[in-house]
Amino acid sequence: MPGSPDPADRSRVVVAVPPELRAQFFTAGVWRELERAAGLTVVDDHSDRAAVAAALPGARALITSWRAPKVDAGLLASADRLELVAHTGSAVAPYVTEEVFRRGILVTQAGDEMARPVAEVALAFTLSLLHRVHRFDHALRGGLEWDAASEAPPRHEIHGSDIGVIGASRTGRAYIALVRAMGARVCVTDPYLSDSDAEALGVESVPLETLLSRSRIVAVHAPVTEETHRMIGAEQLALMPDGAGLVNTARSWLVDEDALLxxxxxxxxxxxxxxxxxxxxxxxxxxxxxxxxxxxxxxxAGSVECRQRLGASAVDEVLRLLAGRPPAHAVTADALARLH
Incomplete structure (x- = not known):
């Protein structure tokens, strides 16, 4: 047809996402948008380094998912036209190396889309711990008699409870908004939280020791870095009041699991x-x-809506690249300091 682009000149995109996750990430409409914009090479066995390498020559963009091989100098040797790595998750450190950034290849992530569902689960955890729902469930399922199953430590409402948040991250801020809307008093420990930001969030910024000693629930939302490794250990847990609860929807890296046990x-x-x-x-x-x-x-972060937003975010980054527009969620080499 006159005026139609030459298929040989069509941009190509590699989708290194396994079939099960593709079904969760990409709605039919989002997938059609991607197909219209580019020629697609789909790698079903996305963790197979050789399969990804074989797909990369000529590709302008690579969409990655969890357990994909790390894009290093070896893979880049096959990526003669690569301009973008669009990761469908949050932390990019397991999937790209400094060499990607040195070559000027854009790297994007979809972590913003995870904040709300993870915050909702953290809220559900908070309410369960406050009302000891988990204890009652264990007792009834374990076969205890009704009266015995009804015994639990004192229970509390979230309204008026002191909630401590470690890390004013994206997810931390989403969680803060939820618990404050339900009437909680919130204090936060985060070395990068300014006084003005704390005021805008409606929280009190306090040292970690103060947060632990005063909070009925402590929710962990800090990033994973060398500095945060096992930041909650035996000494810190000992500061928490009897009957308090710890919520961790972030990473186990942050908490000494043996001390918690x-x-x-x-x-x-x-x-x-x-x-x-x-x-x-x-x-x-x-x-x-x-x-x-x-x-x-x-x-x-496993809600239907979240998974679909992750896929839509990655596809949007590819469409932006092909249209000559800047990425919406680019990260720099500094992101490699986030270990997980």
């Missing part, structure tokens, strides 16, 4: 945990047997 086994604290040192969590892990612990299998 010791406090939980003693029954002094409660916890709701979505992330673990060993994943999958071993079937015989002590966490599984404790009645004061609520567990989920690293699924806080």
């Amino acid at each position: 010791a406090e939980l086994a003693a029954g002094r604290l409660d916890a709701a945990i979505d992330v673990f040192d060993a994943e999958p969590l071993p079937t015989g892990h002590p966490f599984r047997a404790l009645p004061n612990v609520l567990l989920t299998p690293h699924q806080a």
